[in-house]
Amino acid sequence: MYETYGLLIGGTWRSTGGAGTIEVADPATGDVIGASPAASVADVEEAIESAEKGLKIWRATPAWSRADMLHAIASIMVARTEEAARRMTLETGKPLAQSRREWALSIDQFRWYAEEARRIYGRLVESRAPGGRVEISHEPIGIAAAFTAWNFPAFLIARKVAPALAAGCSIIVRPSREVPGTAMLLIDCVKQAGVPPGVVNLVIGPTATTYDPIMASPKVRKISLTGSTAIGQQMIRDSASTLKRVSMELGGNAPVLVFEDALLEQVLDLSVPVKFANAGQVCVTADRFYVHETLMKPFVDGFTARAKALKLGHGLEETTQMGPLINQRRVDAMEKIVADAQARGGKTETGGGRSQGQNKGFFFEPTVITGLPDDALAIRDENFGPIAAITSFSTSDEAFTRANSSEYGLAAYVFTRDPTRMREAAARLEAGMVGVNSYALAAAEAPFGGIKASGMGREGGSEGILDYMNVKLTQVVV
Template sequence: MMETCGMYDSFGLLIGGEWRRKGGAGVIEVNDPATGEAIGTAPAASATDVEEAIHAAEKGFKTWRATPAWTRADLLHAIANIMAGKTEEAARRITLETGKPLAQARREWALSIDQFRWYAEEARRIYGRIVESRAPGGRVEISHEPVGIAAAFTAWNFPAVLIARKVAPALAAGCAIIVRPSREAPGTAMLLIDCVQQAGVPAGAVSLLIGSASTTYEPIMASSAVRKISLTGSTAIGQQMIRDAAGTLKRVSMELGGNAPVVVFEDAPLEQVLDLCVPVKFANAGQVCVTADRFYVHESLVKPFTQGFAARAKALRLGHGLEESTQMGPLINQRRVDAMEKIVADATARGGRIETGGGRPKGQNKGFFFEPTVITGLPDDALAIAEENFGPIAAITSFGDTEEAYARANSSEYGLAAYVFTRDPARMRAAAARLEAGMVGVNSFALAAAEAPFGGIKASGMGREGGTEGILDYMNVKLTQVVV
């Protein structure tokens, strides 16, 4: 099960269309979060490596932007086809690096393939428009052009799809893109970018850099050649990146933190809601930006809802993600375990009740596991409710009045996703309008799809990934006034 030898040996950094197995800043050790043991080392880029990647991207951009849209579309389809043939290899890498179960890893790779297929078609649909001119014989043309070199910074929790969401629209638009993945999951990034490379994208159109912020981040942010930044990460990092981007007036799009509320009204079908809520809450051990963190359940349902939720959570099988029977894997590192313990300690101090879980599994001495945890009886300023927990902790509280439910759901500084469960069509529409979030799920948690715009408001960021909207963040609008 644990054969990892050579996992990173075939790839490395991708600069100018060539894989480099050595970086100027040494190596980065990558660990399996289920065991805490090293699974390999990846080369770390130096500032010089970054400068070379930017220079190569300038050359690659000139070639790629001149490539016809239909040719770009064919290449994106080719990338998807190559990826489809590497599903099991990719799933294994995702699981080893992040800890998520294989079934979830396979689904992530499939969603990544969808991004390339969707944007292959969007490349053919970069439409402009004609506006009647005031000048006699004139015509106003509005067209779109690629913004230039983009840089993508991604998190570890979805090491494939977060990259695909940025690379696919960037390439469809005609941009060159430099990818800097999380150092926790470089192997998944290498495999995905190799699929891009195998499809025949011009040298420099896509680059891969792995390394610390001091050697990779600063040169990219300082470069005037890089015109667009896309981040999936924390709100604090996003705020810093926006400040740093101001120096060279880079365009930015940010998919940041979340603290999703779930409002369960009294007419919701209890068993169906529980069957949806529990698997979603504990997928990837709760380390999902759109996962449900705080549950506002009508007072008439809160007792059976809590009992059913806790029973289902307790029954989840924890283990190594490579074991097909595993339903929840570990957290990514010890820092996340420490954060969960802090949230539980805060809850206990505030009089919260631990319905199930609350600590490391008994007898689990390896890896970064934490039990699926359900907490009730908390005030709204408790950490489990007021902040994104990014882990396997669900806070359940009750409400009696609809206005109260909306007010409490909207009280967070975040606005990425929100969910509501009800049978009443009028209430569905009202909830969708009243909940302050970039995405609202009504009787569903299915928000992430290639054809739909993904993103948030408030402290959850700006811009959209996916859908027709996703390609626009990689394009400039040009107005041309033509007078004959």
């Protein structure tokens, strides 16, 4: 799988890297499925030099030509959907249907930013100088670097590469070492479309050889991360020496408020698939459910019944509804959360342990826990797994206060039929994104991102391209 591609530096695939190889495992079986070449410091420094050369070509390429190239990338990706979905499922464990959807959302990013490349607007301001005017324009920021997590190995890259290319930047992509094959395939689509050598580079490897040289280089002007809050904090500190611009999509711990007038069956039908998609390894997934006391029992009963009915299995099986966690560390983390819940008097309605029906891989049962205090790990922290914590509330003020008590502020959700309460929720919930009777937040046309410990900057929408551009003021006096 990995020898066909490898590292992409200067427009050429390299099947070997200076830091050896990295084994990649199928999380559904634990079996090694291949070995990716690992980049050395010298490889990464060469990628930076390559990106510098590519930048000179790409920033001089007309916006309409860049748009055509982005559309070409999207068309190539469409033709490779099944290949990409299978590769993604093998590396992450997510069901094929979810992999196909992720690839489709990735294609959307290139389509959207193809058109945004044609809409990089400036403006004119009347000057106080006689015969003068002030021009405000946007220019590419320079070389960008993208660091991405393993849970959405195609989509997270697309959300960074597409706006960077639309803006006229070159970019170095450094994906998670656990899912390199998906990154290789997506970047190969970029290469096949004819993007000039050096404009997009791919490096894979350990932190010491891939992270450090990028962060130390003054030539890299922009960093985009999708990862944990702790990593984001470290990256912000490390970027200070060269004053790189940073955008961060970090952790989340999304609250879901279910008010007494919500349509119960509709909420359940939406919530359970969302909660257990990708085995709960989604930054904007519903983590902690605050349900009005009048709906608490039927909500818990309905949620638990639906969770029990989910079919676990290998993602390549079309009937699978939930796959494994990515690795043993995530299984250990789930067991720690459940143990904490039990110690605090929580009731496990279903699940709570490793899947008894799977003898291999990193499977953990869909889990529902009730009766927890707000300082329990399942409510206080991002669990990033298939654990749903459900608790009740009595008043609106209580619900909003408890929902906002988290250090995170990525996404929040509310279910109600009252228009006044909808607007109140949108105003009072402390999050970068609020879903009202919907969990659909990640779309190419909409800005995605959080506040507080969930990060800064936005990906998607017309706002997303601005993070890859500098603002220039020109005073013209005739």
